[in-house]
Amino acid sequence: MFVISNIIAIFVQNNEHLLKMATKKQTVFPKYDKVLEQMGENIKIARKRRKLTMVQVAERADIARSTLHLIELGNSSVAMGAYFNVLRVLGLQDDFLKLAADDELGRKLQDLELLK
Numbered sequence: 640m641f642v643i644s645n646i647i648a649i650f651v652q653n654n655e656h657l658l659k660m661a662t663k664k665q666t667v668f669p670k671y672d673k674v675l676e677q678m679g680e681n682i683k684i685a686r687k688r689r690k691l692t693m694v695q696v697a698e699r700a701d702i703a704r705s706t707l708h709l710i711e712l713g714n715s716s717v718a719m720g721a722y723f724n725v726l727r728v729l730g731l732q733d734d735f736l737k738l739a740a741d742d743e744l745g746r747k748l749q750d751l752e753l754l755k
Contacts, residue, residue, distance in 0.1 A: 667715040679713030682722075685729045686711075700724035 667675065686696055697704040702721050709717050710725055726732050
């Protein structure tokens with residue numbers, strides 16, 4: 640038993656950076672929290688329009704019901720993959736392609752470079 644606990648302690652010590660990465664919470668400025676909250680509300684409305692319960696969507700998305708609750712609140716700590724799977728269940732997976740699709744600022748910066 641002593642050997643096993645030493646092996647575990649060494650593993651944890653050597654992989655501490657991985658554990659920190661896995662538990663690091665994303666910080667979102669308060670003024671942008673509203674954007675996530677609106678996205679969560681949109682997802683909730685889409686679920687209700689389809690007359691699906693939280694349990695049904697969570698099971699189909701392979702996430703916990705509590706995770707779906709956090710998504711519907713627009714919680715920034717939920718993994719993007721979970722958001723995607725919920726949108727997939729709702730038939731809205733193509734909405735992910737709209738993210739950053741209209742990069743107006745990036746296009747303007749690119750055009751400025753072309754003028755040089």
